[in-house]
Amino acid sequence: MIEIGHLLTFLALGLSLAQGVFGFMGRRALAGRIALTAFVSMALAFLTLVVAFAQSDFSVALVANNSHTLKPMAYKLAGTWGNHEGSMALWCLVTLGFGAAGAVLMRTGREIFEARALGMQGLLAVGALAYLLFASSPFTRLDPAPFQGASLNPLLQDPALTFHPPMLYLGYVGYSFVFALAAAGLMEARIDRVWAKEARRWGLAAFVPLTLGIALGSYWAYYELGWGGWWFWDPVENASLMPWLIGAAFLHSVIVTEKRGGFAAWTALLAVLAFLFSIMGAFLVRSGVLTSVHAFAVDPERGLLLLLGLIFYGLIALVLFAVRAPRLEGGKGWSGFSREGALMANNIVLVVAALTVLLGTLFPLMAEAAGQTISVGEPYFNLTFVPILVLILAILPVVQAWAWGKADLSHWMKWALGGLGLVLVFAALGVGVFEISLGAAFGLALGMWLIFGALWELKRRAVSLRRVFRLQLRIWGMTLAHVGLGVFIIGAVVETTQRYESTIALPRDGTETVAGWSITLEDVRAIEGPNWYADRAELSIAKSGARATLAPMKRYYPAAQMPTTETAIYKTGTGDLYVALGERRDVDGEARWVFRVYFNPLIDLVFFGVFLMALGGFLSLLPRRRKVGAGS
């Protein structure tokens, strides 16, 4: 079976090469058909891998190294992409998938341009497929085949993590098509409104799954790692945040290109950078140059190849850019106080924020080259990334009402005073009544200000309340995304600053009070699952009438010889009571179990806010609503 898959992958490689050649020759229809065939070919090849995992065919090296007969079926299937080779196969599949989707869905009416975009996508696929086939082939047999597999890392055997990689890859690799569109547009020196209309849709098609993928990963880290937090500034998290920030900048900049023909060169540059940052993420994660929990294939040689790929495609794009950018059309003129100016500010801030993340991520590497071992953690990012973003968020509600070209500034003062008033009221309420820190109160005010501003903008555009539901979906999309940002900020600020945590060591029947909850250890029992066994603690928790049982676990997976922490979470209206079970400690002859107890206030808003942003992006992606009676 997998031999067929191997052959089909070679076929996909040949077809991608042909797609590149015919695409650059301007044969739109032919390149499109080849793109579809290549995708089908790779999809079947990927299917043979999935089948090998479903059947636990241990003669396949990849299956033997990453699966186990006792594993539940869902995780056997997810095991296909839960490793280096399989995830690269997924990367190839998605690259070809976007090529095929582009062949079907592109609607610019420019044959040569579309052909070249498909050609560039083919060239990107050739690189990915060659890397898969010659540097990390999943199609290797073992002889003799082992009787049992080595199992998937148990930390990855989790529902959220089943969908995290495919979502993330749809995002990362989705930017490959945005890259291809930018390259094709630069070739004919035409980054105009028609181009922007097309590119914006693909930018959204990548942004939405990337957002969801990051959120899933973050949610997983929250409940699976047992560390209480949801973002750790791990190099791999940063690797996904950088393309996200660049992608968000692109989505804002492309609006100017679409509506006014402006920012053409800058938009093209962002389109290219989003994908280059995605490849760089893959390089950082896969090469093992950075220490991370995700580093599942620590292989310098593979890393080197990815770096070469990054440099190769980066050079193509930047040379194209350097040659063509001076010839791009400039668009209409604008004053600094205008929608163009506001979106420019947004872009500068997002890109600078991405650069600070890049520096924080790479600094340990540079220091190591200089002979020092250094790590850069949360405090660095709180000091750089956060204030930079606060800058733009604070002015967003004011500037989003600015008109194209030149804004009417007569209401500017009213807005600024309104915002300042809101901040003062919140600071006073927060610090005085709820006894939170000044920073937290400021964060809360900022979040409310964003939500209020987004809703106000919706009302302004609709003119009257009755017409709100007749607005274009992309206006709704923008509103939801900005509301989501506000919700996220409220959740993030409250959770981070008001989180309460404590470590307790309880004997059987022992009770302690944490964050107002009285926690009693009823029992600790050994239980068994399909491919693990565990110590399971039963805790009864109570607080003024509310009563519940929590059962955190410490699992051990014998096949992988690895323990995992299964946290127990009790949802209250205001946050999560979150308990992780630690080890047994014998203190003075008495057995005690250690628990890490957290109260994470408003944590759901963090994930809900990000979800709203993705939903907003999705709404913006939907086709234009037809006006009733207009008939077009």
Add this chain to the structure above:
Amino acid sequence: MRARTRRLWTFAISASLLVAAATLVFFALRGNANLFYTPEILAEKGMPEIGREVRVGGWVEPGSLNYPGDGAEIRFIVIDGSPQTIPVSYTGIAPDLFREGQGVVAVGKFDDTGLFTARQLLAKHDENYQPRELKQAKPVSADASE
């Protein structure tokens, strides 16, 4: 606004923001990049300033693990074969593979008595994932690194 003036403004604003960001980055890195200490490096360089977050790494001395309170806090001693040792206190769940004789990296601060209070412990996770710093440090002895 004329195109040239606008370009000038855009450039000025971007440049000043970049300078501001670079300043932030510089101070943040100077204050928050965690230096790494093994006992040997500690003996060589002396104590870092009190209250500054650093990382210490080495091996958990066999027999040194104890519980001073009700079990929530653990204490142990980090060694690396040099005469210097580092006493460490940690309140929380220890990593799954944390045990005596194993490699450990602790993130935290020294107090003025020389006790290192860790807020996070990293232990050798599995054969593939080992705290990076420990690959450079030498094992104490054959039996200590198991």
